[in-house]
Amino acid sequence: MNKTYFAFAAIIAAIAVPASAEAQQRVDNRQDRQAERIDRGVEAGRLTARETARxxxxxxxxxxxxxxxxxxxxGLNRVERVRLENRQDRASRQIxxxxxxRQRPNR
Known part of the structure; x- marks a missing residue:
């Protein structure tokens, strides 16, 4: 009984660690893409200084x-992950x- 329980627990732990790392990478990649979108908006003259700061x-x-x-x-639990994704969704819409x-920086 104990051997089966510990084997099962070890398998679950082995699966959980890569899933957590994958979620971290996904969040980081999304943050990077959003920062790039902001930078491209500045370079193209589509964002004012105030918009960029916000x-x-x-x-x-x-x-x-x-x-x-x-x-x-x-790592993040399910509730924290949902809240983080909602904040990222809101930021994406704002970007x-x-x-x-059509607001343009003064040149």
């Missing part, structure tokens, strides 16, 4: 949220809108 601040808040929730060493709102 979007950058939003990205920093998301990163702080992630860091705080991962600080316990166990999209700000890049297309």
């Amino acid at each position: 979007l950058d601040a939003q990205q920093r808040r998301i990163e702080r949220f992630e860091t705080r929730n991962r600080a316990d060493g166990n 999209f809108r700000q890049n297309r709102d």
Whole structure:
């Protein structure tokens, strides 16, 4: 009984670690892509300085949220992951809108 239980626990642990690492990579990749979208908007002249500052601040808040929730060493639980993804979704929509709102920086 105990051998079976420990074997099962070891298998679950082996599966959980790569899944957590994969989730971390997915979050990091999305943050990187959003930062690139902001940079491209600045380079193309589609974002004002104020819009850029707000979007950058939003990205920093998301990163702080992630860091705080991962600080316990166990990664993100389901609720934290959903909240993080919702914040990233909101940021993505803001980046999209700000890049297309026809406000242009003064040159």
